[in-house]
Amino acid sequence: ATGSAPAVPIDERFDIAYVTPVTIGTPPQTLMLDFDTGSSDLWVFSSHMPPFQVRGQEIYTPDESSTARLLEGHTWSIMYGDGSASRGNVYVDTFAVGGLTVLNQAVQTAQQVSASFTSATNIDGLVGLGFSTLNTVRPESQLTFFDNAKASLDNPVFTADLKYMAAGTYDFGFIDRAKYTGEITYVPIDPDPGYWIFTSSGYAVGASSNFSATPIIGIADTGTSLVYLPTAVLTAYYRQVQGATNSRSYGGYVFPCDSALPSFTFGVGEERFTIPASYIRYAPVTEGSATCFGGLQSSSELGINIWGDVALKAAFVVFDSRSPPRIGWAKK
Numbered sequence: 415a416t417g418s419a420p421a422v423p424i425d426e427r428f429d430i431a432y433v434t435p436v437t438i439g440t441p442p443q444t445l446m447l448d449f450d451t452g453s454s455d456l457w458v459f460s461s462h463m464p465p466f467q468v469r470g471q472e473i474y475t476p477d478e479s480s481t482a483r484l485l486e487g488h489t490w491s492i493m494y495g496d497g498s499a500s501r502g503n504v505y506v507d508t509f510a511v512g513g514l515t516v517l518n519q520a521v522q523t524a525q526q527v528s529a530s531f532t533s534a535t536n537i538d539g540l541v542g543l544g545f546s547t548l549n550t551v552r553p554e555s556q557l558t559f560f561d562n563a564k565a566s567l568d569n570p571v572f573t574a575d576l577k578y579m580a581a582g583t584y585d586f587g588f589i590d591r592a593k594y595t596g597e598i599t600y601v602p603i604d605p606d607p608g609y610w611i612f613t614s615s616g617y618a619v620g621a622s623s624n625f626s627a628t629p630i631i632g633i634a635d636t637g638t639s640l641v642y643l644p645t646a647v648l649t650a651y652y653r654q655v656q657g658a659t660n661s662r663s664y665g666g667y668v669f670p671c672d673s674a675l676p677s678f679t680f681g682v683g684e685e686r687f688t689i690p691a692s693y694i695r696y697a698p699v700t701e702g703s704a705t706c707f708g709g710l711q712s713s714s715e716l717g718i719n720i721w722g723d724v725a726l727k728a729a730f731v732v733f734d735s736r737s738p739p740r741i742g743w744a745k746k
């Protein structure tokens with residue numbers, strides 16, 4: 415089996431996050447979920463939430479699904495790197511995305527979500543695509559939809575083709591030759607932490623002329639908007655941007671929106687990928703401001719580097735869960 419589904423930006427102007435249509439239950443209930451390679455819980459806004467925490471999101475109502483079964487005595491609770499959080503109960507039900515159907519998928523129904531999820535009116539929940547070892551359901555952790563689907567897929571892979579201010583695609587079970595050019599460069603993944611962690615071979619500010627061959631260990635995270643890299647890399651980049659400062663009040667590097675920005679190149683093995691300046695001129699700090707927030711930010715507080723959407727949309731990325739797992743990057 416194979417599947418293919420769109421990854422749609424949740425807003426017109428900044429690619430804060432991407433959502434993908436799924437159906438859950440019988441008859442099918444359609445929700446738009448954020449497919450997140452940085453986590454491993456499939457959770458949804460649900461009829462178990464207090465109404466004031468729901469602000470336009472679609473909800474899953476297990477009582478209206480003839481195939482829903484409560485997973486007795488199981489609960490979940492998750493906190494993400496940005497401080498957003500959610501928790502609740504667990505059902506199993508029929509889950510379908512892009513033509514793929516998984517029976518008895520653990521669907522984590524929210525009872526509580528934090529304010530940033532309530533205000534993300536176009537995100538109805540998340541689909542974790544990390545390793546199932548990270549799943550927060552207790553007393554028995556549950557498998558991701560991809561781990562449940564893997565055995566029936568033509569190949570144990572999924573790919574991300576995210577796009578700048580446009581709908582991209584998640585493909586499951588196959589690698590679409592039409593979505594990339596040249597060859598795919600694969601590098602190993604360390605699955606133990608549960609993330610898609612790999613080592614980038616280095617970086618260059620601007621084109622890849624002055625490439626600095628230094629290993630950067632980081633995670634490929636479709637659920638994170640920006641790129642978070644070591645301070646040394648950030649200062650090398652923003653040194654080239656007129657008026658750039660690391661603002662405590664805005665919580666990161668900002669610069670005048672009309673400043674000239676270099677592109678940013680990162681290495682995967684011998685291959686070089688360039689993030690256009692337009693992706694790094696991420697967004698005005700507030701509506702209409704002449705000060706812009708950078709798409710490259712510091713990872714010094716995080717303890718791990720993160721290749722979020724700003725980097726992922728510059729490439730075609732293959733998440734290959736054969737043994738040992740690996741990640742592939744190609745130009746497009």
Ligand SMILES: O=C(NC1CCCCC1)N[C@H]1[C@H](O)[C@@H](N2CCCCC2)[C@@H]2OC[C@H]1O2
Nearest residue numbers: 430431494495496497498530531534637638
């Ligand atoms: O927390 C991270 N990433 C961290 C960012 C800071 C540096 C460490 C990683 N990703 C989350 C993202 O922010 C959430 N957000 C909800 C509101 C709308 C936008 C998406 C969504 O829920 C989980 C995941 O996706």
